[in-house]
Amino acid sequence: MSEKSVDKATLKMIKKAGDDNVKLAWDRLVAQQPQCGFGQLGVCCRNCNMGPCRIDPFGDGPDTGVCGADADTIVARNLLRAIAAGAAAHSDHGRGIAATLYASARGEARDYPIKDEAKLKAVATEFGIVVEGRSVQEIALELAGAVLEEFGTKKGSLQFINRAPVQRRELWDKLGITPRGIDREVVESMHRTHMGVDNDYTSLILQGLRTALSDGWGGSCIATELSDILFGTPQPVKGVCNLGVLMEDQVNIILHGHEPTLSDIIVFAARDEELLAEARQRGASGINVCGMCCTGNEVLMRHGVPLAGNFLQQELAIVTGAVEAVIVDVQCIMPSLPQIAGCYHTKVISTSPKAKFPGALHVPFDEHNAMEVAKKILRLAVENYSNRRREKVSIPSDRMEYMAGFSVEALLAALGGTLSPLIDALKSGSVKGIAGVVGCNNPKYRQDYSHLTFIRELIKNDILVVATGCAAIACAKDGMLLPGAADEAGEGLKAVCKGLNVPPVLHMGSCVDISRILTVAAAIANALGVDIADLPLVGAAPEWMSEKAVSIGAYVIGSGIFTILGTVPPVLGSKNVAALLTSGADEVIGAKFAVEEDPVAAAELAVKHIAGKRVSLGLKA
Numbered sequence: 001m002s003e004k005s006v007d008k009a010t011l012k013m014i015k016k017a018g019d020d021n022v023k024l025a026w027d028r029l030v031a032q033q034p035q036c037g038f039g040q041l042g043v044c045c046r047n048c049n050m051g052p053c054r055i056d057p058f059g060d061g062p063d064t065g066v067c068g069a070d071a072d073t074i075v076a077r078n079l080l081r082a083i084a085a086g087a088a089a090h091s092d093h094g095r096g097i098a099a100t101l102y103a104s105a106r107g108e109a110r111d112y113p114i115k116d117e118a119k120l121k122a123v124a125t126e127f128g129i130v131v132e133g134r135s136v137q138e139i140a141l142e143l144a145g146a147v148l149e150e151f152g153t154k155k156g157s158l159q160f161i162n163r164a165p166v167q168r169r170e171l172w173d174k175l176g177i178t179p180r181g182i183d184r185e186v187v188e189s190m191h192r193t194h195m196g197v198d199n200d201y202t203s204l205i206l207q208g209l210r211t212a213l214s215d216g217w218g219g220s221c222i223a224t225e226l227s228d229i230l231f232g233t234p235q236p237v238k239g240v241c242n243l244g245v246l247m248e249d250q251v252n253i254i255l256h257g258h259e260p261t262l263s264d265i266i267v268f269a270a271r272d273e274e275l276l277a278e279a280r281q282r283g284a285s286g287i288n289v290c291g292m293c294c295t296g297n298e299v300l301m302r303h304g305v306p307l308a309g310n311f312l313q314q315e316l317a318i319v320t321g322a323v324e325a326v327i328v329d330v331q332c333i334m335p336s337l338p339q340i341a342g343c344y345h346t347k348v349i350s351t352s353p354k355a356k357f358p359g360a361l362h363v364p365f366d367e368h369n370a371m372e373v374a375k376k377i378l379r380l381a382v383e384n385y386s387n388r389r390r391e392k393v394s395i396p397s398d399r400m401e402y403m404a405g406f407s408v409e410a411l412l413a414a415l416g417g418t419l420s421p422l423i424d425a426l427k428s429g430s431v432k433g434i435a436g437v438v439g440c441n442n443p444k445y446r447q448d449y450s451h452l453t454f455i456r457e458l459i460k461n462d463i464l465v466v467a468t469g470c471a472a473i474a475c476a477k478d479g480m481l482l483p484g485a486a487d488e489a490g491e492g493l494k495a496v497c498k499g500l501n502v503p504p505v506l507h508m509g510s511c512v513d514i515s516r517i518l519t520v521a522a523a524i525a526n527a528l529g530v531d532i533a534d535l536p537l538v539g540a541a542p543e544w545m546s547e548k549a550v551s552i553g554a555y556v557i558g559s560g561i562f563t564i565l566g567t568v569p570p571v572l573g574s575k576n577v578a579a580l581l582t583s584g585a586d587e588v589i590g591a592k593f594a595v596e597e598d599p600v601a602a603a604e605l606a607v608k609h610i611a612g613k614r615v616s617l618g619l620k621a
């Protein structure tokens, strides 16, 4: 069983699930074997009803679909559709936050006051909005309007791309991949991949980069920046992580999904005296709100809310038998949850009109009436405490402390208000480079193993790690987000971390917060007067699984950062597409992908790449 995870709490709950006769993602993966080889290679197409078609990878069967599309076209179209789906997910999240800001500014969402006025003014100024002599509401209203316009902008390019160095922007222009409007890129990608439109794999991949850039420098960036304005910009915060954060004697609530709009208000609602009294009446000593996946990261970054785990632990939290409610919004929520909840007393409560789950209770969330709905949902959880079946409860004791909350602003504050100390450390070689390690879990791979092994190798080699999403949660569970983890780093990085009292792995937030990493990369490049592609940086997604991760990978290389994938993407059915992504892209966009399942070998690639970039910059390797 240990091949399923390196996390002890996970292994204990997998065992309990077996005892309770509950099927988990790992079991369903086994039931899927053998998985379809055509799908793994990306050579099947269902884009019209002359199909489905598939290309014979061995060359003995058909080499085109009914319409004549070959493997290159089919693989590239499938990849572009995955990027469009990922970009749509992040960007629709961003749109939701922008709509909340708009409602807040109009006085229609009284439970969402603006928490960071300084950031509101800074972002508004970026958009060319006058801030002097105007009220917070006026500025917020104009900013929300300007941001909502970014989804279908007429001006021809997105605002936040101006953060990128001029060299990068000129390259995007030259290649014709400057993102125009967020919705426009997603829609155009769906148009191009319709039967009989764009059939040139290079053209399709370039549109993939443009769509992904509309995510990284558009939708994700909007989600991050406006969330900071509305909910507060994260500052270093301490908390506790893993399934051991669940409490035997409290009403346990798991917040799962992605958007902070709901989760943030639940955190405050759970402090309501009436609800606490009701919980006590039912024999609980309190209400314990915990996070899961990226919504967990949102409330962890801003409030230090305990984090129950990452992607592959969502089912296991229910298996503890100690969770009264799993409250979900959108993304990465396994459809299996209501079924598993049926084996215990847990209520799965869906809240988004975009994400309904057969077997779950649906309580529509309304930002205009947020606190009221939040309390209504919490009351359902409190009432459910009486239904807990004590004989089914087993909470693993595993929990770990962490330090998180490294927004760009917090990073700058830790550095004394400017990036110069970090740039000096890069120049001197005490920090050789920076790696952004992001992404999911995937039951095809041992949970957290690749994240942790890869990251340990990097910090040993004096590479500072910035992490988001489920990769960051893996680090939190393993103690890598504690300043003491610097003892595992190379001498240079260790000294820097000890001097600043920060961990060698900085948790920068949820998946949309990879935009924070782009912002830091751009700021360093601008300070040095070079392109992002010239910097000693790498990106990595060691255990990725989602279409959002495909979009992330594409915007990271589109931004000029070499990116290592630890799970194999479905592109190997086209030699041309695979070669373009892993080699040719370097000449075109200044970065490429590598695919390496072995995290030690992946770290060697990262170290070598960073050493090469350092030499090109005239620095000691």
Ligand code: SF4
Residues within 6 Å of the ligand: 045, 046, 047, 048, 049, 050, 051, 052, 053, 064, 065, 066, 067, 068, 069, 074, 195, 196
């Ligand atoms: S678009 Fe072409 S390859 Fe795809 S299903 Fe239709 S006929 Fe087949």
Ligand code: SF4
Residues within 6 Å of the ligand: 293, 294, 310, 311, 331, 332, 438, 439, 440, 441, 468, 469, 470, 471, 511, 545, 546, 548, 549
């Ligand atoms: S890292 Fe992946 S699995 Fe985890 S929340 Fe983000 S997209 Fe979902």
